[in-house]
Amino acid sequence: MIPRIYIPGDSGALALGAEKVAKAIEKELADRGIEAKIVRNGSRGAYFLEPMVEVATADKGRVAYGPVKPSDVKGLFDSGFLTGGHHKRWLGAPDKIPFLAKQTRLTFARCGVINPLSLDHYKAHGGLKGLQNAVALTPADIVKQVTESGLRGRGGAGFPTGIKWKTVLDTTADRKYIVCNADEGDSGTFADRMIMEGDPFVLIEGMTIAGIATGATKGFIYIRSEYPHAVATMQKAVEAARKAGVLGVNVLGSPNAFDMEVRVGAGAYVCGEETSLLDSLEGKRGQVRAKPPLPAHKGLFGKPTVINNVISLASVPVIMDKGAAFYKDFGMGRSRGTIPIQIAGNVKYPGLYEAAFGMTLGEIVDEIGGGTATGRPVKAVQVGGPLGAYFPRTLFDTPFDYEAFAAKDGLIGHAGIVVFDDSADMLKQARFAMEFCSIESCGKCTPCRIGSTRGVEVLDRLAQNIEPEKQIALVTDLCNTMKFGSLCALGGFTPYPVMSALNHFPDDFRPTPVAEAAE
Ligand SMILES: NC(=O)c1ccc[n+]([C@@H]2O[C@H](COP(=O)([O-])OP(=O)(O)OC[C@H]3O[C@@H](n4cnc5c(N)ncnc54)[C@H](O)[C@@H]3O)[C@@H](O)[C@H]2O)c1
Numbered sequence: 001m002i003p004r005i006y007i008p009g010d011s012g013a014l015a016l017g018a019e020k021v022a023k024a025i026e027k028e029l030a031d032r033g034i035e036a037k038i039v040r041n042g043s044r045g046a047y048f049l050e051p052m053v054e055v056a057t058a059d060k061g062r063v064a065y066g067p068v069k070p071s072d073v074k075g076l077f078d079s080g081f082l083t084g085g086h087h088k089r090w091l092g093a094p095d096k097i098p099f100l101a102k103q104t105r106l107t108f109a110r111c112g113v114i115n116p117l118s119l120d121h122y123k124a125h126g127g128l129k130g131l132q133n134a135v136a137l138t139p140a141d142i143v144k145q146v147t148e149s150g151l152r153g154r155g156g157a158g159f160p161t162g163i164k165w166k167t168v169l170d171t172t173a174d175r176k177y178i179v180c181n182a183d184e185g186d187s188g189t190f191a192d193r194m195i196m197e198g199d200p201f202v203l204i205e206g207m208t209i210a211g212i213a214t215g216a217t218k219g220f221i222y223i224r225s226e227y228p229h230a231v232a233t234m235q236k237a238v239e240a241a242r243k244a245g246v247l248g249v250n251v252l253g254s255p256n257a258f259d260m261e262v263r264v265g266a267g268a269y270v271c272g273e274e275t276s277l278l279d280s281l282e283g284k285r286g287q288v289r290a291k292p293p294l295p296a297h298k299g300l301f302g303k304p305t306v307i308n309n310v311i312s313l314a315s316v317p318v319i320m321d322k323g324a325a326f327y328k329d330f331g332m333g334r335s336r337g338t339i340p341i342q343i344a345g346n347v348k349y350p351g352l353y354e355a356a357f358g359m360t361l362g363e364i365v366d367e368i369g370g371g372t373a374t375g376r377p378v379k380a381v382q383v384g385g386p387l388g389a390y391f392p393r394t395l396f397d398t399p400f401d402y403e404a405f406a407a408k409d410g411l412i413g414h415a416g417i418v419v420f421d422d423s424a425d426m427l428k429q430a431r432f433a434m435e436f437c438s439i440e441s442c443g444k445c446t447p448c449r450i451g452s453t454r455g456v457e458v459l460d461r462l463a464q465n466i467e468p469e470k471q472i473a474l475v476t477d478l479c480n481t482m483k484f485g486s487l488c489a490l491g492g493f494t495p496y497p498v499m500s501a502l503n504h505f506p507d508d509f510r511p512t513p514v515a516e517a518a519e
């Protein structure tokens with residue numbers, strides 16, 4: 001029985017040199033008498049957190065699943081290749097790490113401070129105050145506060161949360177749902193996981209407020225299967241909240257009923273897309289639905305549904321506690337409040353940093369992240385997951401703001417940033433984006449399903465220096481078709497990493513002509 005080790009091939013892993021790490025893990029296990037075979041699954045994962053390695057066996061399929069213990073690959077930590085410790089460091093004493101102490105923690109205020117599963121600790125640190133205020137208000141007044149706070153969807157699209165809630169509140173139905181999107185598939189992101197493992201009650205409180213605000217009595221938290229600790233913690237927290245009367249037929253003794261369940265995904269990136277997620281929750285194969293109808297009108301089981309990201313929902317209690325004006329005071333332009341920036345990849349200080357919108361990308365990478373772990377110059381930073389653009393140093397003055405990033409053909413997404421040093425080959429990264437899309441495509445529309453597969457082929461020809469100008473024209477044309485012709489943002493946004501790599505790092509796409517190289 002040979003354990004197979006799956007190496008999630010996301011861009012964070014690539015930034016760290018996934019192949020090298022994979023080989024090292026293989027060796028570490030071999031030294032311990034475990035015969036192992038490396039299999040790259042080519043899709044998602046957050047390698048740098050705790051090494052997210054799935055161990056499966058040929059005869060039983062997946063038998064053990066989840067992070068490898070740091071002690072299993074101690075040599076890798078010693079060599080600085082894996083930095084699982086920052087998870088602990090982040091949850092641990094932020095005051096001992098100067099740049100962590102400089103954060104503005106509103107959503108993450110309690111993480112690392114309280115016992116995550118103690119409702120008493122939660123209450124002693126301001127927990128449930130938002131919900132207490134909410135039960136005394138009308139649904140319309142709660143929605144008004146959330147709208148006035150300026151909170152926008154932290155899952156990536158930045159849609160105003162209050163407006164989404166109002167659509168559900170205004171839609172008449174016998175049943176409505178709150179769905180929390182905890183699929184967290186973006187490379188370099190781990191904020192949702194941190195909340196679920198570090199302060200689960202804040203998510204429960206946020207979802208309950210959403211239920212009361214919109215008339216929904218049932219909630220579902222859809223958690224990616226790669227997060228076994230988060231699943232276990234959320235399940236325990238939901239039980240504790242139910243026992244304490246925070247959930248149930250009379251929320252905090254009020255006439256409002258709300259309850260929720262934890263559901264586990266099946267490992268498809270596209271199931272983070274809200275309509276595939278709904279299909280998956282309904283027990284079907286996760287495939288993107290055409291919009292309209294919006295989930296807010298016709299969502300889970302055809303009923304009006306609020307779908308929000310973990311951080312969007314977890315940001316609501318502080319708004320309902322301290323008021324819309326308090327929250328709105330942070331940030332810049334139309335990006336209000338704080339955002340948990342997740343710094344990963346080849347960076348000296350990876351971790352989660354909650355700050356008001358408005359810091360520049362350069363401040364985040366150089367000052368907070370401390371530059372690359374390898375000490376080499378930063379070449380590129382991918383912001384917003386595998387569908388996000390690669391920004392060169394010349395764009396480091398871009399403030400962390402939805403509109404500022406969009407103006408430079410980029411996106412903030414879920415605020416994960418992955419840093420690459422000057423050894424990165426951007427043609428390879430562009431190929432990775434196309435390959436990722438072809439693996440994760442739900443297959444419903446042609447530009448994404450066929451386009452991504454053809455895209456890999458075109459970039460492979462480019463790498464072999466076969467008629468390079470022709471391939472560049474072809475990939476540009478293909479990206480245009482994918483951007484405007486895809487049904488959802490998986491196919492529609494894959495052109496961002498591809499075209500930004502091509503536009504900002506053209507030298508990597510034009511291999512030295514043979515004659516020149518020979519001189
Ligand atoms: N967090 C992650 O792991 C991850 C992974 C991949 C992509 N993304 C992000 O996903 C984003 C795209 O998501 P999308 O396709 O759902 O975006 P979208 O713009 O279609 O929708 C955003 C949200 O607003 C809602 N909405 C839109 N108009 C509405 C209206 N008039 N009334 C009520 N609700 C309305 C949608 O239902 C949805 O919930 C990208 O920007 C990307 O950053 C995130």
Ligand SMILES: Cc1cc2nc3c(=O)[nH]c(=O)nc-3n(C[C@H](O)[C@H](O)[C@H](O)COP(=O)(O)O)c2cc1C
Pocket residue numbers: 152153154155156157158159181182183184185186269270271272273274275307308309310312313488489490
């Ligand atoms: C391919 C794809 C994957 C997505 N994955 C996630 C995800 O893992 N988590 C998430 O919150 N949103 C994800 N989204 C965005 C959701 O469709 C949706 O916009 C979000 O859950 C709405 O919540 P928000 O308004 O609170 O951000 C994804 C979108 C696409 C196109």
Ligand code: SF4
Pocket residue numbers: 270288440441442443444445446448449486487488489490491492
């Ligand atoms: S863009 Fe890709 S993932 Fe989205 S609907 Fe089309 S085939 Fe499916």
